[in-house]
Amino acid sequence: MTSGSARTGLSLLSPAFLVMAATLLAPVVALIVMSFWTQSGFEIDRTFTLANYSRLVEPGEGTVWYGIRFPLAYPVPAVLMVKSLAMSLVATICVIGVAWPMAYFLAFRVTRYKAMWMILLTIPFWTSYLLRVFSWKIVLGFNGAINSGLQWLGLIREPLEFLLYNPLAVMITLAHSWIAFSVLPIYVSLEKIDRTLLEAASDLGDSRWKRFRRITLPLSMPGTIAATLLVFIPTVGDYVTPTLVGGPGGTMIGSLVQQLFLRQDNAPMGAAISIVMMLIIAVLVGLFLWLIGYGRIRRRIG
Amino acid sequence: MDDPIIRIEGVEKSFGSFQALKDIRFDIARGEFFSLLGASGCGKTTLLRILAGIEQPTRGQLTIDGKPMAGVPANRRPTNMVFQSYAIFPHLTVRENIGYGLVYQNLTKAEAKARTDEAIELVKLTGLDDRSAHQLSGGQRQRVALARALVCRPKVLLLDEPLSALDKKLREEMQQELRSLQRTVGITFVFVTHDQEEALTLSDRIAVMSGGRVLQIDTPEGLYERPNCREVAEFVGTMNLFPAQVQQVDGGQVIADGRALGNLVGRSPDRPVASGEAILMALRPEKIEISAAGAAGPNSVAGRVASVSYLGDRSHYLVAVDGLTAPVVVYRSNSERTAVAAGAEVALSWSDADALVLAR
Numbered sequence: 031m032t033s034g035s036a037r038t039g040l041s042l043l044s045p046a047f048l049v050m051a052a053t054l055l056a057p058v059v060a061l062i063v064m065s066f067w068t069q070s071g072f073e074i075d076r077t078f079t080l081a082n083y084s085r086l087v088e089p090g091e092g093t094v095w096y097g098i099r100f101p102l103a104y105p106v107p108a109v110l111m112v113k114s115l116a117m118s119l120v121a122t123i124c125v126i127g128v129a130w131p132m133a134y135f136l137a138f139r140v141t142r143y144k145a146m147w148m149i150l151l152t153i154p155f156w157t158s159y160l161l162r163v164f165s166w167k168i169v170l171g172f173n174g175a176i177n178s179g180l181q182w183l184g185l186i187r188e189p190l191e192f193l194l195y196n197p198l199a200v201m202i203t204l205a206h207s208w209i210a211f212s213v214l215p216i217y218v219s220l221e222k223i224d225r226t227l228l229e230a231a232s233d234l235g236d237s238r239w240k241r242f243r244r245i246t247l248p249l250s251m252p253g254t255i256a257a258t259l260l261v262f263i264p265t266v267g268d269y270v271t272p273t274l275v276g277g278p279g280g281t282m283i284g285s286l287v288q289q290l291f292l293r294q295d296n297a298p299m300g301a302a303i304s305i306v307m308m309l310i311i312a313v314l315v316g317l318f319l320w321l322i323g324y325g326r327i328r329r330r331i332g
Numbered sequence: 333m334d335d336p337i338i339r340i341e342g343v344e345k346s347f348g349s350f351q352a353l354k355d356i357r358f359d360i361a362r363g364e365f366f367s368l369l370g371a372s373g374c375g376k377t378t379l380l381r382i383l384a385g386i387e388q389p390t391r392g393q394l395t396i397d398g399k400p401m402a403g404v405p406a407n408r409r410p411t412n413m414v415f416q417s418y419a420i421f422p423h424l425t426v427r428e429n430i431g432y433g434l435v436y437q438n439l440t441k442a443e444a445k446a447r448t449d450e451a452i453e454l455v456k457l458t459g460l461d462d463r464s465a466h467q468l469s470g471g472q473r474q475r476v477a478l479a480r481a482l483v484c485r486p487k488v489l490l491l492d493e494p495l496s497a498l499d500k501k502l503r504e505e506m507q508q509e510l511r512s513l514q515r516t517v518g519i520t521f522v523f524v525t526h527d528q529e530e531a532l533t534l535s536d537r538i539a540v541m542s543g544g545r546v547l548q549i550d551t552p553e554g555l556y557e558r559p560n561c562r563e564v565a566e567f568v569g570t571m572n573l574f575p576a577q578v579q580q581v582d583g584g585q586v587i588a589d590g591r592a593l594g595n596l597v598g599r600s601p602d603r604p605v606a607s608g609e610a611i612l613m614a615l616r617p618e619k620i621e622i623s624a625a626g627a628a629g630p631n632s633v634a635g636r637v638a639s640v641s642y643l644g645d646r647s648h649y650l651v652a653v654d655g656l657t658a659p660v661v662v663y664r665s666n667s668e669r670t671a672v673a674a675g676a677e678v679a680l681s682w683s684d685a686d687a688l689v690l691a692r
Binding site: 224226227229230231232233234235236237244245248249327329330 | 384385386405406407411412413415417419421422423432433435436464465466480481484
């Protein structure tokens with residue numbers, strides 16, 4: 031019985047497992063192997079070496095970025111890593127800040143036509159990711175919607191140039207792309223809250239605000255945490271958005287990796303940077319979960 | 333009633349076009365164990381939620397401890413509630429659950445801890461302080477819900493079918509505990525239940541509800557012995573009903589024509605009864621004597637035993653009587669050794685004082 035159901039389980043899992051192995055595990059292994067090689071021109075030298083990793087931490091004259099000193103011989107990756115993490119963090123906070131009230135509204139205020147609201151939420155996804163990013167170019171651009179609008183109103187004479195091609199534009203675009211994804215997990219955790227718990231809290235003396243802080247917010251944590259990670263992890267490594275709306279000032283670590291692979295002919299260095307970035311994100315996420323006591327939350331609520 | 337803890341005056345509640353409560357008015361005395369009894373959908377829970385302030389009445393006035401409750405939200409009322417699902421906060425421990433409402437009581441940390449300890453002990457949950465909700469059994473959850481409400485020292489404790497989720501044995505145990513707990517703390521309990529036996533066991537007084545109305549408010553004994561209508565009579569215990577027509581009202585007695593059953597004599601009700609009125613003679617199963625055949629005189633009918641159920645201390649008989657569609661139910665103590673077998677021709681008889689006259 032047990033071995034039978036185990037076999038059924040395995041055979042059910044195996045398609046997903048095979049796909050995962052082919053598309054995730056294999057590339058990561060390839061990346062790890064490659065990061066120990068070197069490249070000159072089109073030639074790849076397959077001798078094992080830690081040169082790529084040591085180059086990342088090799089001390090040197092370095093540079094200063096927003097008051098932070100990076101005393102490294104090759105500071106670009108380090109600077110871009112910190113910058114990417116910071117930009118993703120800001121984008122994630124914006125996403126959660128916007129998505130949370132939307133999810134709350136859906137879970138507590140909408141009583142009819144919930145499915146319709148859900149479909150409305152997914153409408154932006156009916157167009158491609160590229161088109162959505164491009165549309166921000168149209169909104170923020172030199173002759174874009176905001177500039178033309180302000181000019182038409184007579185508030186400005188010359189178009190504003192600081193709207194596009196900078197970190198702010200990247201963060202706005204990233205936040206917009208990910209909001210819909212983060213509404214769902216938060217919505218599910220809010221929807222799951224037994225409404226009697228809220229009545230009980232009021233009965234025991236909570237005002238509406240206190241009740242929100244003591245019951246609704248803590249019980250929504252699993253979904254909120256899931257949404258946070260769902261946005262933060264993929265945005266750190268994004269390179270499409272910075273390439274399209276970031277300009278020279280808005281580049282992120284993903285842009286560097288892409289350049290190393292395709293333009294600078296240094297795939298092994300790109301691989302090493304990717305691996306380091308992955309590890310840093312894993313450590314940060316682990317630290318975040320430990321700090322908020324995720325294990326305890328999951329044991330209690332999950 | 334002088335100085336009642338709760339006064340309900342003409343409370344009505346509508347949900348859309350559905351009228352859940354119709355002109356409810358009664359008082360509940362201080363320290364009383366008061367039950368709202370009725371089938372599901374009769375409005376008893378809605379009334380309890382109105383007392384708690386979770387629902388607002390559409391019309392009417394509610395006064396608790398002398399203060400009108402209109403516009404007073406649930407969190408400012410001197411009431412606390414034990415929910416049917418218990419509503420234990422899943423992200424908090426037993427201790428945190430029980431102490432939840434104490435933050436609003438202006439207590440020092442030490443006082444709050446002492447109050448919580450006392451409540452944990454009162455409901456016998458000592459040693460389970462750090463458990464969370466999903467580590468508790470149904471009975472334990474029920475105790476947490478009870479302690480969490482009692483620890484706030486409400487003027488009125490509202491209980492919404494708190495025992496319905498427990499198995500029979502645990503339920504009977506908890507009934508005893510609830511009753512003695514109520515005597516210990518001296519708080520007024522308003523208890524909602526659909527279980528008439530539970531209501532009879534626990535309550536000082538019971539309001540029987542049906543279709544959004546209160547049918548009768550009385551002590552358990554009063555409800556059982558003197559139901560004021562057919563619905564109450566049938567909801568509380570079992571009642572045999574014989575259709576009859578009033579012939580004569582003579583002082584405390586009503587003499588009626590029971591057609592095939594012959595003349596029936598019963599105790600006259602509080603309301604006036606007119607000659608010629610169609611009535612029901614109502615008889616509790618344990619008030620009927622069963623004997624060997626030979627029916628004669630009023631309040632005596634012949635029948636044949638259709639079935640016998642043996643219940644240990646007593647037996648239940650179903651007796652088929654000519655002229656009645658439903659068999660007559662008779663309970664008989666098994667301390668009387670003379671057994672009556674199914675199929676036997678018997679005579680049923682009862683005393684005038686045990687027969688009640690109810691409106692048809």
